[in-house]
Amino acid sequence: MDMSLAVLAGGIMIAFGALAAGIGNGVLFSRYLEGIARQPEAQGKLFGQSMIALGLVEALPIISIAFGILVLFGIIGG
Amino acid sequence: MELTPKIKFLGLTFDVTVMIGTVITALLVILFVLLLTRRREMKPRGAQNMMEMVIEFIRGVTNMMLEAKKAEKYLSFAVTIFLFVLIANLLGVIVMVNAEAHGEIPLLGITHEGLQQSHEISWFKSPTSDINVTVAMAFAIALYAHFAGLFKSPRRYFGHYVQPYAWMLPLHIIDELAKPTTHAARLWANIFAGEVLILILRAGTPYLTAVPMFAWIGFSIFVGVIQAYIFTVLAMVYISQKVADDH
Structure with missing residues (x-):
């Protein structure tokens, strides 16, 4: 994948x-x-x-954020 | 992102940082519990009070899911999970050891490609901020729950998959796979995102990032405690779903 696309994907x-x-x-x-x-x-x-409930609710967005960080830093999907 | 030293042995890759982290966490749990339960008395005071508070707190969780007599069987398991995850989460907030590498270190798996990404090598971080640790824990708990249900009553265990209708079997299988996956990802993502933000804040100008850093470290402690609690609650929920004799 193009590097800028990975950055865009992580940002999204x-x-x-x-x-x-x-x-x-x-x-x-x-x-x-x-x-x-x-x-x-x-x-x-x-x-x-x-x-x-906050801990339970926060989990799904933060999973998305963690994978976003991984994509952003080019560890996966780069 | 920092690199981690890795050792290849018998075709498996071992992450040294995670091994150091889990061993230190396990030793600290043993040390804490031993220190807090020395010279036990009927009328607890000081350190013993604290340990009893933790156990009573977790007993509240297990009693919520199962009837009191059965819950006692799982109490020590739940306390162990809680203390391990709690100390693992909090250790990463307190201590992070990063070293700098400028050359290749073939023994530790530091390659040229890795060094182009980052010069930092992490030697100590929260073991729970590595997905392998949380996945291992969550799948071990899931396996335990499945076997406990299977040995208790095979008929009921397999019957559960076709309840209330037979066509729901695929849904049940997806459910059983999704449970440990989200159980692991929930803990890992919270701790991992917290550590990455600490690393990003650390890289900025101190004048700008000092206040957000303090705020975020405070929040990280809160998140670590809440996530340890939620990990324990969910583990007990998944086990009790398989072993409870309701309906």
Whole structure:
């Protein structure tokens, strides 16, 4: 593959990873804020649960970002 | 990207960095647990409290998935996974050893092509930032789950593949393959992306990158702890799916 194409591909992968993480975390934390707005006393419980969900949600975008980094630095698909 | 020293032996390639990392992590886990459980007392104080806290925390995870009596069987396994992944993740944030190479080192597999990419040789990094380690762990856990389910009740194990309809068999097979793959990639990608960003920030001007570096290292510690927890939870989920006697 042409080197500039690999750079472009890596850039697109990282960009979509960031986009997906933004949307996912936005949905997650908007629901978390809704939850504590309705029931402020549940904040402690919801915080722990939302952090675990954050770890689960973050995984797929960050897999895309990690492969994007690998492509960008020419380790795979270069 | 930094290079890693590799040794070829019997047709297999061994990554020296990963071997050093896993051995040090395993030794540290053993050392921590030994130090924290010396002079055990019925009324715990100090170090023993900390170890009991970790075990109670993981007991919460296993009890969530299985009934209490069965969960106890998997508790030590889950604590081992958690401590290993946690210390492996955190070690990479604290210590990273990179050396510089300017000539070829055939013994360590540093070739001319590699040197054109980077002059840095990594001697120590998080073992979990290498995909081979996490894939090995995830597939070992998946194999364990499958065999535990198979030995418990072969009929139920194979019956599960055609539940609720026979045409769902391909979906079940894809599911069984996707589970360990995502399990491994989730941990690896988080730690790997974190380390690469630390390397990129380190290469920049200190005046510009000092504050983002501090912020990112703090976030890396958080990510390391969360991912260790999630790795343990998912391992227990995959095992409990095969051995639980529900429905």
